[in-house]
Amino acid sequence: MKRLVLDPADVRILSAIQQHGQLSKTRLAEIVNLSPTPCWARLDRLKAAGFIRGYRGAIALDRIGDFTQVIVTVSLTHHRKSDFDRFEASIRALDEVTECIATGGGMDYVMKVICPNLAAFQNLMESLLAAELGIDRYMTYIVTREIKSSVPNLARLSARTGS
Numbered sequence: 163m164k165r166l167v168l169d170p171a172d173v174r175i176l177s178a179i180q181q182h183g184q185l186s187k188t189r190l191a192e193i194v195n196l197s198p199t200p201c202w203a204r205l206d207r208l209k210a211a212g213f214i215r216g217y218r219g220a221i222a223l224d225r226i227g228d229f230t231q232v233i234v235t236v237s238l239t240h241h242r243k244s245d246f247d248r249f250e251a252s253i254r255a256l257d258e259v260t261e262c263i264a265t266g267g268g269m270d271y272v273m274k275v276i277c278p279n280l281a282a283f284q285n286l287m288e289s290l291l292a293a294e295l296g297i298d299r300y301m302t303y304i305v306t307r308e309i310k311s312s313v314p315n316l317a318r319l320s321a322r323t324g325s
Contacts, residue, residue, distance in 0.1 A: 166211045168320060171196060175204055176213060177316045184217045220311075223276070230277050231305035234287075235269040239298040246270075249295045258286055269301075280304075 168176075174194040178185065185193070191201040208214055223229055238245050246264070253262050253273065261274040277283040283302075291297060 166207070166213075168213075172204060172208060173316050173320050175201065175208060179205075179214060179217075180313050180316065183219065227278075230280050230283055231308075232275045232277070232283050233303040233305060234273045234275055235301045235303075236271040236273065237268070237298045237300070238270050238296045240296055241270070245296045249297075252290070252293060252295055256286070258283075 171194060175190065178190055178193040182189075182193070187198045187202050190205065191198040194201060196204070236249075238249060249271070250262075250264075253259050253271075258275050258277050259273050260276055263272050264270060265272055275283060275286065277286060287300070287302075
C-alpha cells in the first residue's frame with residue numbers, strides 16, 4: 163500500500179482535529195485557512211487513509227471522583243508470539259487498562275490502569291495472575307498527581323521527519 167504523503171495543510175487539519183475534536187466543516191476550514199470544500203475533501207482522504215482513529219473528549223476525572231491511577235510494568239515468563247498475543251488480548255478486554263505499550267528492554271509492557279480504589283486495583287491484578295497469562299513479575303507505581311498529559315505537536319514532529 164502506498165503511503166500517503168502529508169503536506170502542511172494536511173498537518174494543520176490533523177492538528178486542529180487533535181486539539182479540538184470533531185469540528186464543523188466551516189470551523190475546521192477557518193482554523194486551517196482553507197476553503198470548506200477542499201478542506202473537507204482532505205479530511206475525508208485523511209480519514210480513509212487511517213490517520214484519524216477516532217474523536218475523544220479529555221475528561222477531568224478528578225472532578226468526577228477520587229480514582230486510583232497506577233502505572234504497572236509487566237514482564238512475561240516466556241517471549242513467544244503466542245505468549246504476547248494471549249497477554250495482549252486479555253489486556254485489550256479490560257476497561258481499567260487505559261493504555262498499554264510493549265517495550266524493549268527490561269520490561270515487556272507498561273500499562274496505565276485506572277480503578278475506583280486501591281482494593282479494586284489489587285483485585286484486577288489478582289485476576290490477571292489467576293488467568294495464567296504468563297506474568298513473571300510486575301511492578302506498580304501509584305500515581306500521586308499528573309504533571310503533564312498532552313498530544314504530540316504534529317507540526318514540529320512532521321517538520322523534523324521531513325514529511
